[in-house]
Amino acid sequence: xxxxxxxxxxxxxxxxxxxxxxxxxxxxxxxxxxxxxxxxxxxxxxxxxxxxxxxxxxxxxxxxxxxxxxxxxxxxxxxxxxxxxxxxxxxxxxxxxxxxxxxxxxxxxxxxxxxxxxxxxxxxxxxxxxxxxxxxxxxxxxxxxxxxxxxxxxxxxxxxxxxxxxxxxxxxxxxxxxxxxxxxxxxxxxxxxxxxxxxxxxxxxxxxxxxxxxxxxxxxxxxxxxxxxxxxxxxxxxxxxxxxxxxxxxxxxxxxxxxxxxxxxx
Amino acid sequence: xxxxxxxxxxxxxxxxxxxxxxxxxxxxxxxxxxxxxxxxxxxxxxxxxxxxxxxxxxxxxxxxxxxxxxxxxxxxxxxxxxxxxxxxxxxxxxxxxxxxxxxxxxxxxxxxxxxxxxxxxxxxxxxxxxxxxxxxxxxxxxxxxxxxxxxxxxxxxxxxxxxxxxxxxxxxxxxxxxxxxxxxxxxxxxxxxxxxxxxxxxxxxxxxxxxxxxxxxxxxxxxxxxxxxxxxxxxxxxxxxxxxxxxxxxxxxxxxxxxxxxxxxxxxxxxxxxxxxxxxxxxxxxxxxxxxxxxxxxxxxxxxxxxxxxxxxxxxxxxxxxxxxxxxxxxxxxxxxxxxxxxxxxxxxxxxxxxxxxxxxxxxxxxxxxxxxxxxxxxxxxxxxxxxxxxxxxxxxxxxxxxxxxxxxxxxxxxxxxxxxxxxxxxxxxxxxxxxxxxxxxxxxxxxxxxxxxxxxxxxxxxxxxxxxxxxxxxxxxxxxxxxxxxxxxxxxxxxxxxxxxxxxxxxxxxxxxxxxxxxxxxxxxxxxxxxxxxxxxxxxxxxxxxxxxxxxxxxxxxxxxxxxxxxxxxx
Numbered sequence: 101x102x103x104x105x106x107x108x109x110x111x112x113x114x115x116x117x118x119x120x121x122x123x124x125x126x127x128x129x130x131x132x133x134x135x136x137x138x139x140x141x142x143x144x145x146x147x148x149x150x151x152x153x154x155x156x157x158x159x160x161x162x163x164x165x166x167x168x169x170x171x172x173x174x175x176x177x178x179x180x181x182x183x184x185x186x187x188x189x190x191x192x193x194x195x196x197x198x199x200x201x202x203x204x205x206x207x208x209x210x211x212x213x214x215x216x217x218x219x220x221x222x223x224x225x226x227x228x229x230x231x232x233x234x235x236x237x238x239x240x241x242x243x244x245x246x247x248x249x250x251x252x253x254x255x256x257x258x259x260x261x262x263x264x265x266x267x268x269x270x271x272x273x274x275x276x277x278x279x280x281x282x283x284x285x286x287x288x289x290x291x292x293x294x295x296x297x298x299x300x301x302x303x304x305x306x307x308x309x310x311x312x313x314x315x316x317x318x319x320x321x322x323x324x325x326x327x328x329x330x331x332x333x334x335x336x337x338x339x340x341x342x343x344x345x346x347x348x349x350x351x352x353x354x355x356x357x358x359x360x361x362x363x364x365x366x
Numbered sequence: 367x368x369x370x371x372x373x374x375x376x377x378x379x380x381x382x383x384x385x386x387x388x389x390x391x392x393x394x395x396x397x398x399x400x401x402x403x404x405x406x407x408x409x410x411x412x413x414x415x416x417x418x419x420x421x422x423x424x425x426x427x428x429x430x431x432x433x434x435x436x437x438x439x440x441x442x443x444x445x446x447x448x449x450x451x452x453x454x455x456x457x458x459x460x461x462x463x464x465x466x467x468x469x470x471x472x473x474x475x476x477x478x479x480x481x482x483x484x485x486x487x488x489x490x491x492x493x494x495x496x497x498x499x500x501x502x503x504x505x506x507x508x509x510x511x512x513x514x515x516x517x518x519x520x521x522x523x524x525x526x527x528x529x530x531x532x533x534x535x536x537x538x539x540x541x542x543x544x545x546x547x548x549x550x551x552x553x554x555x556x557x558x559x560x561x562x563x564x565x566x567x568x569x570x571x572x573x574x575x576x577x578x579x580x581x582x583x584x585x586x587x588x589x590x591x592x593x594x595x596x597x598x599x600x601x602x603x604x605x606x607x608x609x610x611x612x613x614x615x616x617x618x619x620x621x622x623x624x625x626x627x628x629x630x631x632x633x634x635x636x637x638x639x640x641x642x643x644x645x646x647x648x649x650x651x652x653x654x655x656x657x658x659x660x661x662x663x664x665x666x667x668x669x670x671x672x673x674x675x676x677x678x679x680x681x682x683x684x685x686x687x688x689x690x691x692x693x694x695x696x697x698x699x700x701x702x703x704x705x706x707x708x709x710x711x712x713x714x715x716x717x718x719x720x721x722x723x724x725x726x727x728x729x730x731x732x733x734x735x736x737x738x739x740x741x742x743x744x745x746x747x748x749x750x751x752x753x754x755x756x757x758x759x760x761x762x763x764x765x766x767x768x769x770x771x772x773x774x775x776x777x778x779x780x781x782x783x784x785x786x787x788x789x790x791x792x793x794x795x796x797x798x799x800x801x802x803x804x805x806x807x808x809x810x811x812x813x814x815x816x817x818x819x820x821x822x823x824x825x826x827x828x829x830x831x832x833x834x835x836x837x838x839x840x841x842x843x844x845x846x847x848x849x850x851x852x853x854x855x856x857x858x859x860x861x862x863x864x865x866x867x868x869x870x871x872x873x874x875x876x877x878x879x880x881x882x883x884x885x886x887x888x889x890x891x892x893x894x895x896x897x898x899x900x901x902x903x904x905x906x907x908x909x910x911x912x913x914x915x916x917x918x919x920x921x922x923x924x925x926x927x928x929x930x931x932x933x934x935x936x937x938x
Binding site for chain 2: 101104107108111112115116117119120122123124126127128129130131132133134161328
């Protein structure tokens, strides 16, 4: 009987040991508590790149899409023969330096959507601090290019009196550069990350192409200001996903321009 | 207010009473062990009554007394296990109240009345169990027996409600309703609003099924030990049969478990994309490779047990040549399922791969391939069961040949649908692809249902090729049952870590932050050591519980007279 008992114990311990061993042999990744990133005026390019890599592969969540080759362009490796992002960023938009292009891509991701990809990227300047944003830019520049981000860039991006940032220019009234062009507002607000409109965008949330035939202007206005006020049938599970901040981000003229534009989509 | 500012304020508001410390292992490990071992016992005492009541019903309505005896033996195992569940539950509550007092105060402020109901129901459940077990021999005939069976149903009802209540607390921690923010006063939150959160019902269903799987696996391990320790042929035959029933129940429920898991995963994604991405593509991405390995072990070991079992069935040799093909499908399926897709990697690793997945193998790591693989593995396992069922019979109904061809056609159609949508998934958008998995699941379930019905009809009056030689199993088959039990238990610990870990540094997701020194979510290596420790504690205790049960009363097999039992073990 002792022999049987020993065999049973051996099988149990052996199985546990095998599973524990395998789990310890794979790459070990711990989910850290996000720490505030503090970079002074004298920050070096090496410090920026190092900090940027952590944001890129960690809290920024960039690798969730960039690098798959399906959801978003490769940034760290070659993208269709144009090289990594540090090599190609200065050539993407005429007249824009690499640094400018990358900042605008993070601040207004739908402005320069690479052909073949959907405008699904969130506005990163709303999710990351100025230090994190500029660190990521430095890290991306380092992928085959020259790092020219400095402490001054960070200082200029930090909030000034009145709550706006000198570079990002977000906040009530200055959203989308203060433009009342509904297409610019839709682009800046990232609506197409979830909604489809005129054949563009995603189908996660209701298609807005004919929203004017379903909702009145008043109803659209109310929905933008208070997204939970009414939920489209079939999308109950997504209630609460749409940001509730448009009321404070848009000025009255922008809100009305957007409402009338959508109401005209019958 | 920016999230960061809220977190800073919350951290500043923490007092020295927010967290306690536990000697040697620390507060987190102490709560981890208490919660995990409590949950394992709870799963056992909820899972076993489910099939105890089913086997009792088979005994009553099928007039087969051996099922009644089996049911009583299951229930006897429950008595001490209930006490162990309560003891570990009390330890957990004391640990939470002393080591995480601020968080515990928050939970009690939201869920206080449901905790009172929980205690009352546990009380009711315990006394129903005592009545159910101790009244077994008193109410064994006629209406009294049906009344006794009703007690078993009642036991399950109380247990299920108790589980649902506890599930509401932990799912609230994962997916609190969106209108609840860090500044919401917990005393103002409506109880039902907190209970009916996004993942409550998916977890309820998932755990309900998982408990049956777990209970079956533990009973199978118990039976296998008794088999190995048996001194007579009759006793060995009885425990061989009991092990088979335990394994059958575990594997049957396991087949539908992935569908419930898929529903839960979808709800998590719909609640919060970033939580879903953390779970599947973020720091937990490697966890699913380990899970795939464990599931592969379960499928392979479960099928291996069946294939060995066919050695004791006259007529089974007809089907032996097929097993190698079944094995090939299972191994290929396991390899595809275990192929990683998106995972955390540093820039050098990403550059080396040319992206965050392998240029060739990455194509197998997407859900289209994985869903196809797992559905084919389920179909294969079902086919193994079918061959096992039919091994010692030859159908005599005039339409037997047509029926078998229809069954074969159903397998082919189901496999064709699974493959078609698996391949088609590569050519459509993700939102469309997600919907394809529903068709694949429905095809497999429809096949299982229809083939089973046809098989039952075809088995009517079937010619017997000989009785199953219960007890004529090599010992290695019994060790396979042990591996199944250990793997199920370990898998439960792993999935618990995944469910809890996706909250990361939040006690309540985006409502109450964990500001303790243990706020970071550990890597899989550390988690695996904790899981193994919990499994070991549980198995040692459960062995002790079973030993105690054996001290108090002899096996129901022996008590009911070994002379006749061996001869009766001829059916499935």
